[in-house]
Amino acid sequence: MKKIIGDNMIDHDLMKLSQLIYHYCGLNYSGRLLALKDKLAKRVGELGLSFGDYSSYLAKFPAEWDLLVEILTINETYFYREEHQLNECCHTVLPMLKEMKGNRPIKIWSAACSTGEEPYTLAMLIQETRKFPQGSVEIIATDINKKVLQKAETGWYHKGSFAFRRIPDLFMKKYFQEQNNGFKIDDSIQKMVTFRHLNLLETSRSSFLSDIDVVFCRNVLIYFDQDTTKKVIIHLHRKLAPGGFLFLGHAESITELGLGFQKVDSHKTFYYRKDTDTK
Structure with a gap:
């Protein structure tokens, strides 16, 4: 029972975080919460925070958005493309x-x-x-x-x-x-x-x-x-x-x-x- 409650709490926190990301830069992770979790687990762990705490951290330290964007954005490109x-x-x-x-x-x-x-x-x-x-x-x-x-x-x-x-x-x-x-x-x-x-x-x-x-x-x-x-x-x-x-x-x-x-x-x-x- 505790595990179910814990998982639900993590999903709730990830959904809140995905909404913040969506409003900030348009990337939609609402249907890909597991992918979002995988991408951010290392950074959240480095800060010693939960995913819920990380949303508050972004509000308190806006400069963190720069690092978050680096983690989430794909930058595959090359000269003479298309x-x-x-x-x-x-x-x-x-x-x-x-x-x-x-x-x-x-x-x-x-x-x-x-x-x-x-x-x-x-x-x-x-x-x-x-x-x-x-x-x-x-x-x-x-x-x-x-x-x-x-x-x-x-x-x-x-x-x-x-x-x-x-x-x-x-x-x-x-x-x-x-x-x-x-x-x-x-x-x-x-x-x-x-x-x-x-x-x-x-x-x-x-x-x-x-x-x-x-x-x-x-x-x-x-x-x-x-x-x-x-x-x-x-x-x-x-x-x-x-x-x-x-x-x-x-x-x-x-x-x-x-x-x-x-x-x-x-x-x-x-x-x-x-x-x-x-x-």
Whole structure:
């Protein structure tokens, strides 16, 4: 009987904790309490707390959220990921935007950029086109995980990292220098990207983003339920300039949500464009 009561208490505490996590960053563990327990057992044990106490601890010490996010978020990414989208952006979308904007810089937002492979790949591809002078394209990269942002800002990746599994040899030779058992990205590429910490659900803290021309938010929505997905897409829609473009992961679709985007089908990929008559 005691064990049943104890298990019920743990489930209750985990459910409360899952609700806090959901409201903070949109990750839904309400139906995966055992997975949540497994992920957090080590940290909770280190603090000498119960799962119920840990919820109170988060309220008392908000900085703990940074560590919790590190534990829960998945940061698998690599250079040149889903290259058809990257090429479509750099060879079709950006030249189109250049004609429309004239001398005004094109703004790209890499949302949930993880350790930086996506924005750095965009920067390399943009340089390769030779169509965009320095300063004509601004890349802002954000993530909720402060630890991966710190790694991204260094521009250094270990030799054995999966980050290089799809990158063309040309890029490795041209844009990386061997350094300390790894590879450091070229300064010219690193300077094209600005990294900022951002929780996509904390819209009040995104004032530094406005009139964005292209958003990459790939392989993020798959971790959200439909309500959170709608909140995030509405946020992205507001940040995009009229006629701006949104690139999602190949397994993510918002066509049926009716949130002010039109699907664009190209030869090898698809993406979305914000309606030109909406703000």
